[in-house]
Amino acid sequence: RKEVEQDPGPFNVPEGATVAFNCTYSNSASQSFFWYRQDCRKEPKLLMSVYSSGNEDGRFTAQLNRASQYISLLIRDSKLSDSATYLCVVNIKRGGATNKLIFGTGTLLAVQP
Amino acid sequence: NAGVTQTPKFQVLKTGQSMTLQCAQDMNHEYMSWYRQDPGMGLRLIHYSVGAGITDQGEVPNGYNVSRSTTEDFPLRLLSAAPSQTSVYFCASSYRYSNQPQHFGDGTRLSIL
Numbered sequence: 001r002k003e004v005e006q007d008p009g010p011f012n013v014p015e016g017a018t019v020a021f022n023c024t025y026s027n028s029a030s031q032s033f034f035w036y037r038q039d040c041r042k043e044p045k046l047l048m049s050v051y052s053s054g055n056e057d058g059r060f061t062a063q064l065n066r067a068s069q070y071i072s073l074l075i076r077d078s079k080l081s082d083s084a085t086y087l088c089v090v091n092i093k094r095g096g097a098t099n100k101l102i103f104g105t106g107t108l109l110a111v112q113p
Numbered sequence: 114n115a116g117v118t119q120t121p122k123f124q125v126l127k128t129g130q131s132m133t134l135q136c137a138q139d140m141n142h143e144y145m146s147w148y149r150q151d152p153g154m155g156l157r158l159i160h161y162s163v164g165a166g167i168t169d170q171g172e173v174p175n176g177y178n179v180s181r182s183t184t185e186d187f188p189l190r191l192l193s194a195a196p197s198q199t200s201v202y203f204c205a206s207s208y209r210y211s212n213q214p215q216h217f218g219d220g221t222r223l224s225i226l
Contacts, residue, residue, distance in 0.1 A: 004155075032212040043203055043217035044156070087155070091212035100171070101211050103148075103156040 001026055004090050006104040014112050017078045021107045023088030024070045032091035033064055035073050037084045038106065044087055047073075078111045085109070115139045119204050119218035126194045126225050134189040134221050136204030144207045145187040146171070146215070147179065149200040156203065161211065162187055194225045 006023045013019045025033075033050035048055065050062040050071050061074040071090075075082055088104035120135045138145065146161035148171075158171030162181040176198060178190040187206075191198060201222050205215040 008153075034214060043219045044215075045217070046214040049214065100158060101146075101215065105153060105155040 002104075003027060003092065003102045004088055004104040006086075006088050006107045008105060008107060010108040010110050012110045012112060013078055015078060015080060017111075018074065018076050019078055019109065020075075021073045021086055021088075021109075022070050023072070023090075023104055024068075025088075025090045025092075025102075026069070027090070027092045028066075028069060030069075030090045030092050033062075033071050034089040035060075035062055035071075036087040036089055036103075038087055039084045044103075047086070075109075078109075080111050080113060083109055083111045117204055117206055117216050117218035119202075119221050121221060122219070123222050124224070126191075126223065128194060128196060128225060130191075130194050132191050132194065134191075134202055134204075134223070136187045136189065136218060137185050138187075138204075138206040138216070139185065140206065140208075140216065141184060142206035142216070143184065143209045144211055144213070145181065146205050146211070147177070147187070147189045148203045148205065149173065149198075150203060150220075151200050159189065159202075163210075191223075196225045199223060199225045 035047040036044040037047045038044045054063040059076045063072045085106040087106045117138045143164045147159040148156040150156045157173050160179040162168045204218040207213040
């Protein structure tokens with residue numbers, strides 16, 4: 001089983017739609033969680049961190065479910081500019097003080113006009 | 114704001130050649146890392162450094178060397194290039210720890226013939 005799993009998509013949605021992505025992780029000791037956005041042939045950029053209580057940034061809402069070991073990203077009122085690959089990222093502590101960031105393979109979102 | 118700067122942006126090598134990918138950051142970040150991104154694989158950690166003079170291996174270190182003589186620079190060396198090392202390479206940094214949001218360079222696209 002992969003340490004971080006995402007549905008690769010693509011998710012094709014019309015403008016204005018609400019879309020949600022889930023990401024599951026296997027290590028219950030995971031400490032930090034992030035969503036990154038990656039445009040085609042560009043570098044990943046931090047979209048938002050994910051906090052235990054859930055957090056919102058404009059049209060974007062991130063939630064964490066530690067019991068079921070998944071995080072989610074909800075995008076409301078989708079814009080054409082939201083089209084990108086969304087990467088789920090989990091920080092895992094391995095042996096002593098070593099922390100490693102594990103990236104999911106990403107979910108492709110295509111917002112259609 | 115330069116952020117994380119990678120050079121070159123593109124490179125074609127022949128099998129067996131060696132080269133160094135450069136990475137520099139001007140944010141006084143202690144933590145720096147190198148990833149490779151391949152289709153369907155997500156980003157995989159090659160090597161990382163928690164500060165000047167300290168480096169460690171990531172998930173896929175074979176065939177690569179790193180050094181960290183200064184806080185700003187973290188070069189990645191390919192010792193003897195192989196076609197399996199054809200990939201997009203990203204350098205990233207964060208203030209102190211891997212569990213903080215990572216700032217990525219815009220990548221080096223490397224092809225090994």
